[in-house]
Amino acid sequence: MFFVEMSKNINMKEGDYMKYYSERNGLLDNGYNMDLNTLREYFYKIYKYFNDKHCFDVAEKGVWKKLSRWEEEEKQIISPLMNPSPEIFFLNALHSSDIYPIYQYYEYYTEDQLFTVIEILYDKIAEYDYEHQILKTDVKKMFVEQINNILKFYSDGYYLEQNSGTITVNVNSPIKNMFSEDLATVLPDDVMSKMKAAIKLYYRFDSTKEFKRKGISTLADILEPLRKQLKSILNSEYEVNKDDHDKLIFEIVNNFDIRHNNLKQNKNYDSDIWYDWMMQYYSSVIITYYKLIKETE
Incomplete structure (x- = not known):
């Protein structure tokens, strides 16, 4: 032995x-x-x-x-x-x-x-x-x-993210684990580039609140042209009204002071906590969508 x-x-x-x-x-x-x-x-x-x-x-x-x-x-x-x-x-x-x-x-x-x-x-x-x-x-x-x-x-601990090449502060485990897998085999090149850009905006060591909003918005923008396909493929996994998926995904960025600037925006929430959740949520939706697409090919 x-x-x-x-x-x-x-x-x-x-x-x-x-x-x-x-x-x-x-x-x-x-x-x-x-x-x-x-x-x-x-x-x-x-x-x-x-x-x-x-x-x-x-x-x-x-x-x-x-x-x-x-x-x-x-x-x-x-x-x-x-x-x-x-x-x-x-x-x-x-x-x-x-x-x-x-x-x-x-x-x-x-x-x-x-x-x-x-x-x-x-x-x-x-x-x-x-x-x-x-x-x-x-x-x-x-x-x-x-x-x-x-x-x-x-x-407080920093981390050089391998996919984006950016140094981030206090990256939570879900995001770190999500982006440690080989996403190049799952995501198209243009989507990968946009996700890297979003990560850089959000998780850079010197990121501001405005940069964080832009990072979240960038991820939502990836999903925007996919709304029709996204509703269909998610509905094939979960039998619910297709519009429920769409509302859940896009109501967040449209009504919580991420993409729009108007009086209807809800700003009364702890952005430090919920921004992290939004980043994880949209990243996981994008990756899940392309994984499901890959399974159907």
Whole structure:
């Protein structure tokens, strides 16, 4: 038995996670919390780990190769993903020249700057497969895992969402679980893009109440052109009046100060609580609709 378990550990892939003694036995300090200085230091260690593995070479330098064995000089076949250069890219993203190179400035990042840099690195991290001549982004998953291992300990807890690439604060478990599945196999590309946009608006670490309303409205807008099909397919699952489904789904955004601005709007409710519910509700309706459509294909 010992050798079987040892073999399993030896064969673990990079990024695989094993639970050690304290975690297995529930002895970890769940109240552990780190400050911004500590977060910056741990961030840099993660950045350096991936940078040493050349995971940011494509982002910073592009891809260079000899086009034939007779040529001596390499030519650029893919421009830097941070174009035209990392310095200018970060300058435009953060309106500061004290961001890049990261090793020089990371100790002085504000919270907003650090979170933005993390989002940019996640967006641009990639490796070039010279054999198959394609850009591979498998490393994104590992980057997310490593970053989330430290973000969860900062302040009230933060989370880099894998599908949208945005850092969110206090993401509730239902939303986190909902978007952790591979939605690319369920949702059309345009719907996925709109849902990502909604997540960014709602769950960004610096989101305002107005941004949250726009995020909810974006999800409802996805369903608007599907109202007829939505009523039919939901009614095939639950034998109720078709208009009841429609009323339930769209009355919320139309009458509770989300999409419209008029005297009929109901504003007398705790938006901090109900906005979260609306986000979960519309996200689940969209995903459920396309899952049901997929079953009928």
